[in-house]
Amino acid sequence: MFFFTVRRLLSSIVVLFASSLAVFALCVASFDPLAPYRTRQPAPPPEFFANLREQLNLNEPFISRYFSWLGGVLTLDFGESNGGTAVGPQLLGRLGVTARMVIAAMVLAVILAIIVGVLTAVRQYKPEDYFFTFLTYVLIALPTFWFAALLKEFVAIQFNDLVGQQVFYTIGEQSPAIELIGTRSEIFWDRLGHLILPTISLAMLSFAAWSRFQRAAMLDVLNSDYIRLARAKGLQRRRVLVRHGLRNALIPLTTVVALNVGLIMGGAVVTETVFVWHGMGEYLIVSIGRSDLFPVLGWLLVAAFFVILFNLIADLLYAVLDPRIRLN
Numbered sequence: 001m002f003f004f005t006v007r008r009l010l011s012s013i014v015v016l017f018a019s020s021l022a023v024f025a026l027c028v029a030s031f032d033p034l035a036p037y038r039t040r041q042p043a044p045p046p047e048f049f050a051n052l053r054e055q056l057n058l059n060e061p062f063i064s065r066y067f068s069w070l071g072g073v074l075t076l077d078f079g080e081s082n083g084g085t086a087v088g089p090q091l092l093g094r095l096g097v098t099a100r101m102v103i104a105a106m107v108l109a110v111i112l113a114i115i116v117g118v119l120t121a122v123r124q125y126k127p128e129d130y131f132f133t134f135l136t137y138v139l140i141a142l143p144t145f146w147f148a149a150l151l152k153e154f155v156a157i158q159f160n161d162l163v164g165q166q167v168f169y170t171i172g173e174q175s176p177a178i179e180l181i182g183t184r185s186e187i188f189w190d191r192l193g194h195l196i197l198p199t200i201s202l203a204m205l206s207f208a209a210w211s212r213f214q215r216a217a218m219l220d221v222l223n224s225d226y227i228r229l230a231r232a233k234g235l236q237r238r239r240v241l242v243r244h245g246l247r248n249a250l251i252p253l254t255t256v257v258a259l260n261v262g263l264i265m266g267g268a269v270v271t272e273t274v275f276v277w278h279g280m281g282e283y284l285i286v287s288i289g290r291s292d293l294f295p296v297l298g299w300l301l302v303a304a305f306f307v308i309l310f311n312l313i314a315d316l317l318y319a320v321l322d323p324r325i326r327l328n
Contacts (some may be wrong), residue, residue: 004319005136012312017302020073023297029295033058033082040066073301079294081287087298090283095302097173098279100195102268105202110257111206117214117253120247121222132211139208144267148274156197169194173277177250198275202267204259213256251318258314262307 033056037044052058057065072079078087115135120129139147156168169175174191175182182190227245253284269281280299287295 005316008312008315012308013107016305016308019308020070020301021066023300023304024069025062027293027297027300028062028065031291031296033291033293035291069297073298074295078298078301082292084291087294090295091280091298094278094280097277098265098268098272100173100191100266101198101202101271101277101279104195104199105268106257106261106264108199108203109207109210110253112203113210113214113253114250116207117213118209118218118241118249120211120215121218122241122274124219136208136211136260139204142205144201144205144270145274147205148198148271152195152274167193168197170197171276173275173279194275198271198277201274202264202271205267206264210256210260211255213282214249216252217247217252219251221245226248254314254317258311261310262303265303265306 034049034052037049037052057068060068069079076088076092078091080086081090116132120132123129152170156170160167173194174187175194178190180188222245227240265280268279269284271277272279272281273285280302283295284299286292287299
């Protein structure tokens, strides 16, 4: 297991390095750091642009610029935005906001996918199977922004009006000034209240697709010879399902979850926009609108890091779920 982990870790580092190079190349080709200054009136003199190009190392070769940026990233220096603000602290602060939503949504989606996937496989062609099949197809067809808007208008607002108090929050990741006037307990419950709807919005669409994979994997396992043999030996049905069936059926779901981390982060951008969260999604959209190179670079690199990290975790989980994989 140790050598398997080391091999996967080294390969992940190589992939991350290649991803950083690809991200840098795409962003440099797409963004012009001088663009905000070209539209100023009166137009700056040519000497201004020459000094700015020198200051931003735009006259350097591509490889030199890349390694200069990468060296800063290794020390958590992601450069500066067009406004002169350091990108690193902004990214790290907003990452904590977005991580609350993404992690909660992934945990909720995985739990629901396993429960519904196993239930619909065991109860194949029964009313429960038809109901959840219809529900998941509806959720898969819904656009993220529209589903989030539905939750705001027809769940949160209507329910709050019905009970006569604020139960579901629809704007922001926390109440204004709560960190200044609230205790730790009050801050926790306030953030939890703001987290409910965005988490449901982001989790339900992922759960819908994941549960179908889990159902298919569970059906394949239930129809395998070793499950029939275990049942023939007189083992309890629950033990066969959990210990022998579910463990092997989790491998495809693990793959799907790891591969969909990037999609979830993309969905978080939309969800943050609908619920007015000041996280990484808002930071990306604002930076793109300003043609701000280094914030976009930092966002994409952080996203690539987490995609690779979750794929590494998935590789390690494969070895836990099926020890034969460690030999590969």
